[in-house]
Amino acid sequence: MVHWLEQVVSRRECMSDVIRNELTTRILDGRLSPGTRLVELTIAREFETSQAPVREALRELEAHGLVESRPYRGTRVREITNREMAEAYQVRAILEQHAGEQAACRFEGNVADLEDLVGQLRTAAAAGDVEAYSELNVRFHRCIIEQSGNQTLLRMWETLGFGIRIRVNVVRQSVDLISRAGEHDPIVAALEAGDGPEAGRLLREHVESFIPAWQPAERSTAPSP
Numbered sequence: 001m002v003h004w005l006e007q008v009v010s011r012r013e014c015m016s017d018v019i020r021n022e023l024t025t026r027i028l029d030g031r032l033s034p035g036t037r038l039v040e041l042t043i044a045r046e047f048e049t050s051q052a053p054v055r056e057a058l059r060e061l062e063a064h065g066l067v068e069s070r071p072y073r074g075t076r077v078r079e080i081t082n083r084e085m086a087e088a089y090q091v092r093a094i095l096e097q098h099a100g101e102q103a104a105c106r107f108e109g110n111v112a113d114l115e116d117l118v119g120q121l122r123t124a125a126a127a128g129d130v131e132a133y134s135e136l137n138v139r140f141h142r143c144i145i146e147q148s149g150n151q152t153l154l155r156m157w158e159t160l161g162f163g164i165r166i167r168v169n170v171v172r173q174s175v176d177l178i179s180r181a182g183e184h185d186p187i188v189a190a191l192e193a194g195d196g197p198e199a200g201r202l203l204r205e206h207v208e209s210f211i212p213a214w215q216p217a218e219r220s221t222a223p224s225p
Contacts, residue, residue, distance in 0.1 A: 015049050020057035022047075025131075027066050027077055034079035038067060064161035086214040088160050093207040095157050096141060100191070100199035103147035108194030113143060118184045125177035133177050140184060144191070144203070 023043075026032040038058060040051045047054070058075050061067045068078040107114070117140045124132040145154050183206055190199035 015047065016053040016056040016060070019043065019047055019049075019054055020060050021131075023057065023061060024066065027061075032077050034077050036077045037073075038075045038077065040075075082214040086211050089207055089210045089214070092157065092160055093204045093211075095153055096144070096207055097200040097204035099145045099148040099150070099153060099157075100187070100201075100203040101196040102149060103144050104191050104194050104196035104199045106147045106149075107144075107191035107199075109192060111188050111192040114140065114184075114188045114191065117143065118181065118188060121181040121184065122178070125181040128177065130177075133181075141203075144187075 023032065023038070032038075040054045040058070043054045044051045058067060058069070062069055062075070065080060065084070066078065067075050069075045117136055121133060121136045121140065124136055142154075142157070145157050148154075187199060187202045187206065190202055
């Protein structure tokens, strides 16, 4: 009985991921514009599933700031403002600097996992695979956050929802993925050397370089995020 229930929950979670990813793609490429209403029953029919995984997918999208739910208006696509993106990256830069400083001692002489992720990043970049690149990028940075040993920092970082924000950057800013992938090499080198201050500095500069893309044109020229 327990095994059967676990299978049901697993299938539901899998379908929730499928729906979340597809809706994310449609929002980012403009097929679902800000203000568009997302009706659970309609989505469930499209994906030939119940409303439960749809509801879970919409909850995740709301947690990441892509949709919003209001009484009597239902769930609608929300606009991610330039200011919101810039402020999120300002906070992320500080968090990752601290994580790099704290994690360096754990990575010293042992960065095989990070090197593997950078290799996969390059492969995704060369293929122009935005979804894979975004996912691998999140895994790379999350790995460093985890090795900082600070669970509160990890929770704060996850709350900012960078899995989706990175995809927003890639889709909206005409990113040179190959160049961006290469920016991870000096970070890995500093961590391998156990140089916390240098790793933290590089991580902060890497993240802060995304910010001008979300500031008014008269204040800066947008780089590729």
